[in-house]
Amino acid sequence: MAHVVDDLASLNVQRSNQSELCDVELKMADGILHCHKSVLVTCSKYFEAMFSHDAMIENVEDKVDLSQFTTDVMDSLLNFIYTGDMQLSIDNVCERLAAARYLQIDGVVETSCKFIIESLLPANYADFLNEISRLSLRDTELQIQKYIESQMCLEFAADSEGQYIKLPFDYLRQLLGTDNNLPHIKSEYEIFKLAIMWLNADLDTRREHTGQLLCECVRYPLIPLTDLTNHVLPYVSSKKDSNLMKAVTDAQTYHQRPDLHVSQYGGLRSTTLRFYTDAFIGLPQTGSSRFLQIWHHFEMGHTVYLREAIATSNTRVIPPGAAIAEMDGFIYVAGGDCTRVSPRVRVVQRYNPRNNTWSVCQSMTHRRHSFSLTSLDGKLYAVGGKKSPMTVECYDAKEDKWTEVASVVQPVYGHRATTVGDKLYIAGGKHGSIQCYDPAINKWECLAEECLATMNLLEMCSIGSILYVGTWKTDEDTAVTIHRFSLEKYESLTPLQLGLYGDSTKGELVCLISMYLEKNMIRIISSVTDSCPTSSSCYIDEIDPVTHRHRRRGNRYVHISAQLPAIFFHMRRVKIPKFMVDDE
Template identity: 25%
Template sequence: MAERGVSSPPPGSAPPPEVAKPGQSSRSYRNSDYPTKLLKSLHDLRKDEHLCDLELYSSLDSPPILANKNIVAAATPYFHAMFTSGLMESEERQYRGPDRMRARQKLVLQGIQFSVLQNLVDFMYTGEMKLDQSCVQEILVAADMIQLKEVVDICSEFLKTELHESNAIGIWRFAEGHNLVALRDFAISFIYNNFCAVAREEEFLELSKTLMCELISSEYLRVDSEYQVFCAAMAWINYDISNRRRFIFDVLKHIRLPLVASKLLESYVNNCNDISLKVALCSVRRDLVSQRGSLVSLYVKPRQCAKKNIYVIGGSRRELGSAWTRSECTYQTVECFDTFTEEWTRVASMEIGRILPGIAIISGRIFVCGGEVDSRILANGEVYEPAEDSWSPIAPMMVPRCEFGLCAVDGFLYAFGGWVGEDIGGSIEMYDPGLNEWRMQGKMQDARFSMGIVTYQGLIYIVGGCTHSRRHMQELVSYNPVTGEWRTLASMLVPRSQMGCVVLDDHLYVLGGTNRHNEVLQSGERYSFLTDKWEDIPPMHHPRASPAVTASNGKIYAVGGDQISEVNFYRARITISAVECFDPLTNEWRESTSLPESRSEAGAVVI
């Protein structure tokens, strides 16, 4: 019989669910609103002057700002160290009142304005801060002093949004002076990216010589031309000409004067009203014209972040109208690609068309030598002045060459090998632009043509190509133009010729070309000068033989080239107009603006 008060379950029914006994299970719950509510309540208690154990003063005679030691100690390492490390140096004079045990602790923070300190304490209780241009710097300095990092970050972000050409230098110097690294870097980047506008402001004109020279010497000025930097420097001198004219040569050594168009420099000199300044500028101009280099450096490179254009020069076009019609031409035209707007424009054409010429840059001028036209191999050359958009002839090479290697080292041109008529060339010759003459420099290890050539840290690197005994080589060698020493390095992963080559960030990139089966390659690889090792990179979107390849603003551009086309069983090499860009940071290729016309066997350089 069942006990009274306890019923038994009917037969066949399910047993009742088990109920956990106290202590057998646990769960965590969190109320996300509670911390905010707690802070608000503490702030209300503080406003009503309840339960406060700390009085903060901005000076000995300022009104008190009430607070709680545990709150301010939790808010900043500064107060945490003060109230937890046993520092007693100021307690006796900061405790006031007849009952020391019940009196609030008094603390004077010298150097912080009352309103600023009030804002900082309010932030510790609310997490809110109201800023404007009149108070932000004082609040930032005080927050930095008491190690209230959150307010430092808020003020820095506010100043970033307020950056303007008129205040960028002031904010940069403020951040530099208070070691605010993120704000400093942001401000200096703004100055570099907007240099021309910043240089017109009074802040720039009032800079010390040291700081002004620090700015104009930077690789990161984003300018359209070096003449803009020259004008900014001269404006700084003219702002206080009586005291600054003596700095003219100290300032000009930071300007890359060989990149300034001679006509612009001449015009500036002619319009200069200060006699002393005019004499100095005339001497600099004579130094440039005479190529003496005693006052300014003659051989310079464009600034790393200056506006850069890609020049695609010469080459050929081969297109199929049908299986039986073919259109061909040799280009003497030059296409210019603006890497910022990604637009093509045509500039002055060469005197003659050239297929597979050698192209190199010295002091912002483009030298084009050799090549082929109408089955004739050329020795002559010409030089392009971008600032004046004009070509002029230079002395011819000693040996006519096409499909050869041309590069510039220390202000001289070096020509290697190539196809020299009915044979493969193995000679090396050097061109002195000051004397406008070529002279023989030596011989290659093996006569070679259709190879890639680049320079890196004073050495010349030659890769791939063809010799008398082997086609589509994979060897990489270096040549020291000073000692004449050759060195064999790690070989490419894929034997190739007719490829494009370029150097970027301590790496040699090799793109496309043809292999031993006469296939046009889509693949690419790169060589580390630091580790002497090769590795694959993602393939291009298009196979390319004889592409024009160059690097600008940290990216690699592959322009045009050849592809194989088959129409009605007719197989032929045709030119393409496609352009693509490789970003080593993302390891990806993207399509860019195509050439106006298909082109291959051209050269490409960046200025």
């Protein structure tokens, strides 16, 4: 191939010297360039079509009028064609890209687009987006949009040297109205302020977009009531837009009537949380009283952090033995307190993290303690428990109504539950059986008897057709065992031993806090405490569901704002609004 390179080098010398051996003349806005038809044809579909037809006047006269381009731009493109090299900068890349797009020089287009993506800054993203959009380079346009979405927040918009206000309306509406969880946007109020910032930049010409932008893109019920009343309402009132005003007044009603959050507002786009962060909910034991606690969960580098959310609502005392479930962004707490014959053991409470409010739901039909509460296809299922080990009832949140369904095959309490597809599975507890419920036919089936005969607490999750059940003994062992059960073959698979966590001879006890899926891995969080714990050390194990290999991540949790209580029951992974937590 060396001779090919040498030939091109020789031809490039002829071009640079404007030699008579060049066979075509390019007329630019500020001069004339000479080059070779054969070289142009190999790199440009535009020139290939031009010089492949004898009837084309340019082919006959050996002259091409490109007066819309300067010699500087065209010489740069020719240098790339002849040598494969082109000097790009933030200042010149757009004009070279535009010329290459027109002349269909794909190599220059590809190189220029790559340079733009690598050069994106707060000071140029809108300029690049508008130019790329004008040239209809959709793949690059999507990459620029991805950059904007990864950075967007009030500070980014304000510090971008006027770039934010240059964003076109159609894209801004898409950006602010997205269902995606933009990483740096914390609340709907921030979306409202971003919309106002863009509108105010050119109010005369953008006035027509006010109603559409503010009505479609902002979810007013999710704005904290103080911001809604003190800042949003005065601005909206001044616009005299009836649709916009109705959206805000409906949001005020949403805050004032927690009892309507599900029946009237449930499932609406305006009340669907989009800017959320991962968290755990749990009921830590604190003497005779327990409060719902929410712990923010996030990762930085190789460290996982867990700290208490700043806006946790501790206004409701939760009785011991209660169960927790998350459904449609609401946290339900039900039952408990079996030591007393009290209506409290049937009570169901609903917590809405969107605005930090509680409401009381219809009570369960039966008193329950140490039972499972699981969501499936928009319904809650309360299964078994002390006092009612055979009964099962289903809760319709829209109707605020409990209905009894088919009873379990064997009595259960102290068990756990999970869902696979459209079915509900329970395991462990009384008898240690694995049972399956199919809501479509309202029938329970016992898949395996006494395969998990333990009265100890456990957790479970599923991937595909495999159930993973974590167990341990609270009184003697300090090891966690992960049992596996095939739902296709209805048989137990070889269990996985995760190894020892502490020393039982020193009074150290293990407590399995949670099992959940994370990045296609099964993550198990366990704590080790002494006999009189005030805090606990946490371990993270991860299991690859394909190879069944597991690795110990060690004591990775760092407790920042408060120590993790030693014992958690029914700890569940949920999503909470970002405004409930401090910045990391």
